[in-house]
Amino acid sequence: MTNQRPIREGLFTWPAERPQLLGSRCRACGEMAFPSQNDCRHCCGSDTEIVELGDRGTLWTWTIQSFMPKSPYHSDETPETFRPYGVGYIEMPGGLRVEARLKENKPEELAIGQAMSLSIEPFRRDEDGTEVLAFAFQRSEENA
Amino acid sequence: MDVAIIGIGLHRFGRTENMSGLQQGAAAVRSALKDAGIEWPQVQFAVGGSQDAGNADSLVNELGLTGIQFTNVWNGCATGGSALHSAYSAIKSGEYDLGVAVGFDKHPRGAFNPKPGDWGLDDWYGEVGLMLTTQFFAMKIQRYMHDYGISNDALIRVAEKAFHNGSLNPDAWRTTALSYEEIAASPMISEPLRKYMFCSPAEGGTALVLCRADRAHQYTRHPLFLKAAVVRTRYYGSFEVFSPAQAPAVNQSATVTASRDAFELAGIGPEDVQVAQLQDTESGAEIMHMAENGFCQHGEQEKLLREGATRIDGRLPVNTDGGCLANGEPVGASGLRQVYEICHQLRGSAGARQVPGKPSVGYTHVYGAPGVSGVNIITR
Numbered sequence: 001m002t003n004q005r006p007i008r009e010g011l012f013t014w015p016a017e018r019p020q021l022l023g024s025r026c027r028a029c030g031e032m033a034f035p036s037q038n039d040c041r042h043c044c045g046s047d048t049e050i051v052e053l054g055d056r057g058t059l060w061t062w063t064i065q066s067f068m069p070k071s072p073y074h075s076d077e078t079p080e081t082f083r084p085y086g087v088g089y090i091e092m093p094g095g096l097r098v099e100a101r102l103k104e105n106k107p108e109e110l111a112i113g114q115a116m117s118l119s120i121e122p123f124r125r126d127e128d129g130t131e132v133l134a135f136a137f138q139r140s141e142e143n144a
Numbered sequence: 145m146d147v148a149i150i151g152i153g154l155h156r157f158g159r160t161e162n163m164s165g166l167q168q169g170a171a172a173v174r175s176a177l178k179d180a181g182i183e184w185p186q187v188q189f190a191v192g193g194s195q196d197a198g199n200a201d202s203l204v205n206e207l208g209l210t211g212i213q214f215t216n217v218w219n220g221c222a223t224g225g226s227a228l229h230s231a232y233s234a235i236k237s238g239e240y241d242l243g244v245a246v247g248f249d250k251h252p253r254g255a256f257n258p259k260p261g262d263w264g265l266d267d268w269y270g271e272v273g274l275m276l277t278t279q280f281f282a283m284k285i286q287r288y289m290h291d292y293g294i295s296n297d298a299l300i301r302v303a304e305k306a307f308h309n310g311s312l313n314p315d316a317w318r319t320t321a322l323s324y325e326e327i328a329a330s331p332m333i334s335e336p337l338r339k340y341m342f343c344s345p346a347e348g349g350t351a352l353v354l355c356r357a358d359r360a361h362q363y364t365r366h367p368l369f370l371k372a373a374v375v376r377t378r379y380y381g382s383f384e385v386f387s388p389a390q391a392p393a394v395n396q397s398a399t400v401t402a403s404r405d406a407f408e409l410a411g412i413g414p415e416d417v418q419v420a421q422l423q424d425t426e427s428g429a430e431i432m433h434m435a436e437n438g439f440c441q442h443g444e445q446e447k448l449l450r451e452g453a454t455r456i457d458g459r460l461p462v463n464t465d466g467g468c469l470a471n472g473e474p475v476g477a478s479g480l481r482q483v484y485e486i487c488h489q490l491r492g493s494a495g496a497r498q499v500p501g502k503p504s505v506g507y508t509h510v511y512g513a514p515g516v517s518g519v520n521i522i523t524r
């Protein structure tokens with residue numbers, strides 16, 4: 001079986017039957033952040049806790065990355081195998097808008113207000129063959 | 145103490161293969177000194193910056209080692225604005241009588257490639273392909289167009305105006321006008337923004353000589369006055385570049401506060417401005433910045449652009465030198481280029497791109513990563 005690891009610990013629950021995005025919530029003022037942080041940039045306090053942000057949301061804005069980015073982009077693609085990808089902000093329950101890659105990459109597939117769902121999938125491989133998992137969002141029929 | 149601008153200098157933006165960025169900065173300073181009719185040893189202090197072309201204080205190796213206070217400034221896209229603000233404050237406080245603000249740069253070709261760590265972000269953010277300013281600009285205007293009923297027509301008209309103005313400016317990088325159809329058919333870079341709607345990193349230098357206003361007439365019969373120089377950063381809840389998430393709260397951009405505070409300092413309002421330079425990293429930015437700086441209501445831009453209100457012969461000419469779109473963006477120099485252009489317009493020396501009616505109040509605005517904005521108000 002192929003080994004897998006998240007691209008960074010703490011971005012989403014893993015392993016999990018139904019992975020959820022992880023963020024932080026300020027115990028003093030209630031504001032949410034993604035990725036999680038120890039300090040609150042809203043009330044300037046330092047009392048935060050890790051919370052699940054959910055796995056469903058709606059598309060708040062979007063674009064399509066049409067050319068292969070330079071460093072620090074780090075995938076296994078070459079300019080020949082590069083496929084354009086969507087990028088968007090997903091409004092999560094509670095109102096936080098999370099930036100993510102989108103599986104759709106054509107303008108006709110994307111619209112502001114579209115229901116979206118979280119997808120955790122292999123993004124590249126480490127030298128030892130371990131699959132590096134990243135999060136993305138895709139269109140969903142189901143609403144948040 | 146009021147502050148006057150008595151000398152302006154520019155080294156042409158674009159590509160100058162045989163000169164370093166620093167040398168282009170030095171050329172801009174020499175040109176500004178000549179314009180003010182002074183020599184480098186008369187300069188009491190200097191402030192300058194660049195992103196990719198070295199420490200500004202190394203300019204003394206080119207200009208002369210006179211022992212003056214020379215402060216390096218690095219403040220993202222507001223580097224030029226911050227250098228100018230520092231020089232303005234030093235004179236306004238009475239500490240110095242005469243100084244220079246300078247910005248220059250020389251970037252590698254292609255899009256900027258920022259490092260996540262420099263922006264307080266983890267590596268994954270860059271690795272998965274989210275660390276591109278082009279994506280931010282595209283997503284911000286995409287949402288704005290949705291909220292305020294702006295169409296692609298407005299994006300095309302901004303670029304068409306920029307390249308037309310560039311064709312009237314011998315110092316511009318892009319001096320060929322582009323038709324509406326050419327812009328509309330150019331390759332899509334980041335939906336909804338096309339190739340000719342984006343500016344490119346470039347090279348160039350700009351310098352200004354400032355002095356206390358009551359001495360300005362010793363140097364020139366036509367001094368200009370820097371009535372306000374303001375730099376502000378983002379609030380919690382504003383939508384900014386390089387943000388893995390946006391807060392549930394919605395707040396105004398740094399531009400709104402920089403603009404409001406500059407107008408208050410100058411004691412005038414947007415209706416008094418006769419020529420403006422607004423940050424146009426891409427077409428959408430100019431559209432949003434028209435409203436964020438108080439020159440129109442959100443959503444009004446489509447009509448204003450169709451009527452030609454922001455053309456050189458319009459009610460409020462914007463980016464008369466072709467802006468970032470036609471001049472490129474050498475980050476350190478870009479904000480000072482805006483001031484250089486406004487000075488030409490207020491002096492009546494802008495040649496083929498001169499705004500008619502002898503404008504006497506000008507305005508400049510920069511905005512950039514990571515949510516910083518600088519506004520200057522200049523009068524005759």
Ligand SMILES: [Zn+2]
Pocket residue numbers: 026027028029030031040041042043044045
């Ligand atoms: Zn808080």
